[in-house]
Amino acid sequence: MPESLIPVTLLTGFLGSGKTTVLNHLVRRPGLARTLVIINEFGEVGLDHLLMSRLPDDSVVEMSSGCLCCTIRGDLVSTLKDAHWRFSRGGESQFDRVVIETTGLADPAPIVQTLMTVGVITRRYRFDGVVTTVDLTNAERTLDTQPEALKQAAMADCLLLTKADLAEPAAVTALEQRLLAINPSARRLRVHNGAVAPDSLFGLGLFDPATKIPDVARWLNEEAFLDAQDAHGHDAHLGHGHHHDHDLNRHDERIGAFCLVLDQPLDSGLIDAWLDQQLSLCGRDMLRIKGILNVQGRSGPLVIQGVQHVRHPTMELPAWPSDDRRSKLVFITRGIARETIEASLGAFINAWQQGETSPVGAGKDRQANPT
Template identity: 50%
Template sequence: MTAAKNDGQRVDSRDLDIPEEPLAVSVLTGFLGSGKTTLLRHLLAHPAMEETAVIVNEFGEIGLDHLLVEKATEDTVLLNSGCLCCTVRGDLVEGMRDLYKRRVKREVPPFKRLIIETTGLADPAPILQTLMTDPLLSNRFRLDGVVTTVDAANGSETLDRQLESVKQAAVADRILLTKSDLVEEPARKALEQRLHSLNPAAPIYESVQGAVDPALLFNAGLYDPQKKSPDVQAWLKAEAYDQTDHGHHHHDVNRHDASIRAFCLTYDKPLDWDRFNSWVEMLITLYGGNILRIKGLLNVAEIEQPIVIHGVQHVFHPPVRLEDWPDDSRQSRIVFIVRDLKPEMFEHTLKAFNEDSSAPI
């Protein structure tokens, strides 16, 4: 099979650099001034981040001057670290599609990872939904995880005043506490506890002047390329949630994050898939905007292997069947991060959807 080049010449498609596996995408978010730019600068200079592409909004917001080696196009620069940085001023889907096509045509270096930096005021949920729903993107890219930067010096005040920062922390797979050298230990610990209450399963790491080991931030999502399977244990940590009171966290009710909570429901008996699916559809229809994330490992009746689910607001990944259970437990474990919704509602409605006279949950 051959493909046409822009100049009319023919090229064997075997010469095109089409990856066998979808490219890993990490979303880097965090409120204004939380250190995303400084973090990116250090990450892109790290040897482990070679063959990385970055999408940012404007070059003016990112200080990469000392890394530039040539300007490839108006919107793309090549870095001496082997990385690629491009700016997308319009639609993210078109930008990612164009970047991928240029990679296939070898108009840009053959990057193996993509980092999307959001603006400081962005809600990351629409980006996650885009990665899940666009047919081309979902076939070419896979969501690795969300990395959220939080300013240790101003983080508590930002969480008090800016709901966007609360959502950014709540949906994170990794939280990076920046500028921790500027605060006293009691204040830092109090902020860490607040972030842990928002998102119990997300590891919290510290960074000073952007310095951090990239291995701590990446390979955080559903899919572990080393194991060739969804790495459930890396993100579904049911033991991190307070199951005794269904995730009720006793912090200051005047804070915005009082409306956002994380909790985990567990069930010992196998779930009926059709009824469970109906329950999820009901949740999406009625409360989709307030369901920030759902992650689950399910024991489904008449299926020996576990089923993985992952959703963001109104959008869900197709269910994935694992080859085996990641541990000895056969419980269904479903993690929720929600806004203005009570855990009891989820527990009671799931029971109502699955309960019958012969097999109550």
């Protein structure tokens, strides 16, 4: 049962954005008592060691031999695999949640992909969400110049806006607008001195942490994408509330967010083939995809999510959460316009309905995935 798996939260944020301050605060909170904290300290000032020494023995694992996103992903797999017996007493696991703190320069995508797809992890854990700290006093410049920071913000399920007390109010407003356009559905919290309630960082995934029932509306939050489209007009998909057109180097880093709503039930072979094609052709620039799909012949909706070229295994929910049975797909992309995605899907559906091979081989996939 996916709802009984241990949730894993990825805490990320650029150098100096207050990530460690947040974690230092969090680990003092009783709400984090049964949380395993994995810290990737690699060439950075890490968690307060004086504080760590006051924590229960078995609640913090330091991984310092490399960077989680590139060199030691295998170590993360074995750490999570072994944690079950390493941190148990009398056969009882001592933790029911995991927080992984990345380095400031880490790319969250490969770590999330590992959490979503490696069997020894997915048998026991489920990826809950990405939490990203953003320093309000200098994030504009960081987002302009550091692609890693922009990606961390774009991939987040929750944005912790730090140092709000030190930033100019006008700058805070401008930055919040920019973040809204980059990533409209992320929960946004202003944080002073790292003080944040643990509950606000958790329960970001599909399952409501209290009821263990899928909460599709909160998880998908497509309203936020639709609102952002309305607020920013036709070009919102590639805008970020900011004028950077003079800087050609930024061209490839344009992050946009949008939502597709499809009225008709879909053929499961078609949607699988189309998604696989999109991810193989332009997965690098598909930072996040989430969706709920009405597929012919299924009583409940299919839930999909993906990070760049990797998709989480599709999951069927037992029932629709509401009378709205439309398929909804939300995208956060880098330099891929909503119109491009719509046109691709439209062409794919037409070719499929006419029994033709699509320009890039839908016919082959179709035979491989009969419905």
